[in-house]
Amino acid sequence: KAGVTQTPRYLIKTRGQQVTLSCSPISGHRSVSWYQQTPGQGLQFLFEYFSETQRNKGNFPGRFSGRQFSNSRSEMNVSTLELGDSALYLCASRDGILGTYEQYFGPGTRLTVT
Amino acid sequence: KQEVTQIPAALSVPEGENLVLNCSFTDSAIYNLQWFRQDPGKGLTSLLLIQSSQREQTSGRLNASLDKSSGRSTLYIAASQPGDSATYLCAVQVQGAQKLVFGQGTRLTINP
Numbered sequence: 001k002a003g004v005t006q007t008p009r010y011l012i013k014t015r016g017q018q019v020t021l022s023c024s025p026i027s028g029h030r031s032v033s034w035y036q037q038t039p040g041q042g043l044q045f046l047f048e049y050f051s052e053t054q055r056n057k058g059n060f061p062g063r064f065s066g067r068q069f070s071n072s073r074s075e076m077n078v079s080t081l082e083l084g085d086s087a088l089y090l091c092a093s094r095d096g097i098l099g100t101y102e103q104y105f106g107p108g109t110r111l112t113v114t
Numbered sequence: 115k116q117e118v119t120q121i122p123a124a125l126s127v128p129e130g131e132n133l134v135l136n137c138s139f140t141d142s143a144i145y146n147l148q149w150f151r152q153d154p155g156k157g158l159t160s161l162l163l164i165q166s167s168q169r170e171q172t173s174g175r176l177n178a179s180l181d182k183s184s185g186r187s188t189l190y191i192a193a194s195q196p197g198d199s200a201t202y203l204c205a206v207q208v209q210g211a212q213k214l215v216f217g218q219g220t221r222l223t224i225n226p
Contacts (some may be wrong), residue, residue, distance in 0.1 A: 043221070055212060100165060105158035107156060110155070
């Protein structure tokens with residue numbers, strides 16, 4: 001099976017703009033989670049979607065949003081970009097909603113805000 | 115609030131040595147613990163998953179243990195190789211919150 005894929009891999013945006021990142025999970029996986037990785041804060045949970053419904057949300061401002069489509073692909077959107085949003089954004093998928101399932105991560109999207 | 119700590123933050127050893135990376139967590143209410151490897155600028159590669167009911171898992175030269183009652187896990191790497199150089203992250207799957215909480219990682223360098 002193909003792994004988790006994320007597009008684009010690299011992105012440069014200007015403060016105030018908005019950005020949309022895409023994630024395709026492993027075939028058959030219905031749960032998709034998003035994480036932000038920065039040198040200062042490490043890896044932090046953004047949100048999780050399962051069957052097109054947001055199941056859990058981390059402690060991020062409302063500028064960060066996401067959605068999941070019927071084919072389990074997910075997008076996350078960041079509006080009104082700030083310099084501090086520069087980070088590696090990682091997507092993970094798993095086979096089910098239960099916490100016992102293993103998470104598989106994609107290669108990430110490197111977002112740079114100037 | 116679950117907190118995960120990894121010690122040491124960085125480790126440099128000569129090739130061939132056996133080594134141990136440590137991970138501790140504050141709340142034992144977890145589903146499982148995963149060890150990941152991250153190469154610079156790349157995503158996370160899952161190494162081992164230990165369910166909360168298990169004590170250890172092995173894959174090749176890697177062995178991970180879990181002591182949920184004391185909130186500790188160790189990753190043992192046998193006969194280290196330069197290709198093992200990477201950042202190693204541990205993460206716990208938190209019950210109820212359905213999310214992974216990560217440690218800050220151990221940056222490992224294996225010198226030829």
